[in-house]
Amino acid sequence: MPKSYLSDADKAGMSENCAILAESLAAGKAGDEEAAWQWLALAELPAHSLMSAKKLNGADWVRAKGLRTETAEKVYGKDWLDRDH
Secondary structure, X not given: OOOOOOOHHHHOOOOHHHHHHHHHHHHHHOOOHHHHHHHHHHOOOOHHHHHHHHXXXXXXXXHXXXXXXXXXXXXXXXXXXXXXX
């Protein structure tokens, strides 16, 4: 697991995915870009957000960041990263 910047109390009442995103934001605010990306790679991101990331940065960028792509695969198909949209 990446370095944590939030206490259990900070994360109390959050869903697991929300806590992961909060950790990513907290790491970024602390200047720990590596941990911020590591936390973000653990999050379940919406399909449309992943598609936007692909359009803005390219499929290789999405892969290099290690982002989870299951949500986009469900919406756009397993080969969505390899296709032009």
